[in-house]
Amino acid sequence: MRRRLLLGGVALTAVALGLVATLVRGPGPDAANAASHREAPLISLDPAADITDFFMFRSYEPGQENKVVLIMNTQPGEEPSAGPNYFNFDPSVKYSFGIDNNGDGKSDISIDFQFRNEIRGVVDALGLPLSYVGNVPPGSGSVIPPITRLDGKGSEGLGLRQRFQVSMTGGSTLGDEKTLGRDLIAVPSNVGPRTMPNYASLRSQGVYNLGNGVRVFAGQAEDPFYIDLGGVFDTLNFRRPAPLLSDAEDANDNVNPFGIDMLSGFNVQTIAIEMPISMLTGAFQTLGGYAYTSRPNLSIRSHWSHWHHNQTTFGHDGRYVQVQRLANPLINEVIIGTKDKDYWNSVPPWEEGQFLDYYLNPRLALALQLVFGAPAATSNRTDLVNALLKYGPGDPNNSDLLRLNTTVAPVPLAQQKRLTVLAGDNAGWPNGRRPRDDVTDIAVRLVGGPTYIALKAGDGVNKDDAPLSTSFPFLSLPSDGRNRSFPHVNP
């Protein structure tokens, strides 16, 4: 997550809602440029390349248990009603999953998603300043029918449509880049019931079966991350003093005992792929995965003649520069020091050794100790290093990857425990990560150490307000723009 607010060492996650949510640690404010004709914008963030969450787990959809699912969410804090453009993927960004399948900490397989825009339909023909339009005049369905299809009849109102391509390099492709799917259509933002009367149908049309047991999806979803953002950010100002959760509250995954989920009602852009475990694993049965975004490298003297509008090469040399990476949740926010946050994002996960001090002496533990007065494990945390950066205590490499032991059987959604391993459910974080997992509470307890596990420390938010799905792509439908509500504002 590149949701950086600078709050000493305890910055967790923040939706870039405010104007100056992030300063230097982001594309940040742009210089009111020197040359008088180039007064560049002061604030320029990069939400399109901003990864909010990465999930990797064995599918718990009935009948699909031999598959691995990878999900990357981007664009924090999408306000559902933000028309007329709503939210899209960025055609200049390459969205990738990296997979280590031989336990050396380095990526062996990459799965890349790239998008392109189509301006089309009645919106284009009539020159309307809207991306999506439908059911005009209301109820007639004749002039401009509602958007009920991604293509063909019923898709006339999709003025801006995004197509994408999925390719895979490494693994069973033996190093060559192989296109898994092309000209697939991303599901548009959920505008509202007049324009899109059956959004669930659009969502299911956007799930593509690419053969060989591979399914993909790209589109909007409700942000599955749940956290008392304001409480956590206000120097761990949870809405109840320690001891935090009672035994009963802690065991109840379906009620928020005291926290406020400040991300409820917001959407994200999501990219998901499901593929057979055997397509990814070799002899080694544990996968190490991460998500990353990159943008074209651009030099001043370059071969601009290669520019093709639809290919979005823009005269760059074909090389990409990593903008951001994410494997284990909250690393950039909780573990890495302010000074190194940007640098951390620019290096590959297998160069994590240089940040080892941050893991061994976690600032979050110190902050917990200061705030709650209960002793936390603040130094020599080889346990954290082993859990987050290694395949086991004997692993000589340090690589920030989300590790998934593919021999652990998946747990059906209804039986999943938000506290995962702390509650006897070994199919969740840090063994991979599922949307259900309460990574905030787990992180606070793991980083705080035994005292905080005993205290049942947590932010008091135990579930997301929107129900997760039991089938691919597993996330809730996005809130629609017309009827959006923010339960934490108007409970």
Add this chain to the structure above:
Amino acid sequence: MKARILIAVTAAVGAAAVLLLGGALRTSQGAAGAPAAVQPTLPAVHGTEAEVRKQQAAVRTDPTDVRALTALGFAYEQRMRETADPTYLTKADGVLHRALKLQPSSADAVVGLGSLALSRHQFGRAVVLGRRAQRLAPGAGLPFGIAGDGLLELGRYRAAFKSFTDMVHAEPGSSAYARISYARELIGNRTGAEAAMRLALESSQGQAEPSAWARTELGKLLFGSGHARAAERQYRIALLELPGYPQALDSLARAEAALGHRQRAVRLATRAVETVPLPQFVTTLADLLQADGRRAEARQEYALIAVVERLLRANGVRSDLEIAQFYIDHGIRLPHALALARRARAERPSILGDDVLGWALTRNGHCAEGLRWAKHSLRLGTRDATMFFHRGMAERCAGHTQAARAWFDRALALNPHFSPIWSPVARRYS
């Protein structure tokens, strides 16, 4: 007659003051003598005013809150962009310095001050601050951008280009791509500049002002290559996406004039000036009025620009180069303009400085020296119709009629509508 001019000037000055001082004086608009028509309609960008109030409250609660002080500084700078009220720069300066004093290692505060230095055209200082921020936040892109912008205006192109390349590697995105675009434009690669700006545009989607800004810059690149119609289309899209965006209004005015719609052009330029009285917007309006033969109205803008300049200077902004160019283009206070240009060139030894100084010398009859600077200004291989035209005028002044004609032809071939005032002159002499 004289009295009437005086009243007009007073009105213009009043308007400028009201516009520049923003909301506080808006209620006393009538008293200030501003025409009732002057109603700044700023595009609603980001809710910056709300952000200012929020951070001010945070600072009141805790005057040592470095994060709030820094955020307030950035919000003030953004307000400056939105209103052209330079007093925001002074305010930003105050809070950013307080933040830095409380936390000398704050990269954010240093970047904020670097950005401020650029706004005030203190380029050497911007370079120092940019470099300092690089050390405080390795891997961040913006410090490279700030140092690079400063180096560029100091004419240190090799170092500036390296800084921009480093910026792309540190943090590829719209800010970095826009700078690569500018660098490509400077070395005469207009197609590459366009491609990079398209990438900047694509990378800023979903963000109202950065997106409108990149689109407007793309339009200017197209316009500069003689594609007025394509440019006009980009400006109109920018205005659809961010209604009332003054940068797009100003550029659209030039495009409309190029397409022969003079009345519409003047109306658009007037709207831009009424929204944000930046010197370059006033220049556009004055150019259009003058080209349209409305000299008296153009002269009101002369008065306005003098006021703008004084207000800018009072808040630490040096704008000698822009003011010099304005005076020279409009044939007013030529010796004074030359002095300004010399001073500006010394502080800002960029090709822009060379170009304006050369132009000032030529227009003051110092032909040989003018030609030397005109040649120097084209040393990077920049393809810019106005600079070509200035070179042509310098050649002509020096008696090189053949060479002059070739430069006029080049200027017109690149962009037949490069200036409402000078394009016709180039045509006449070519």
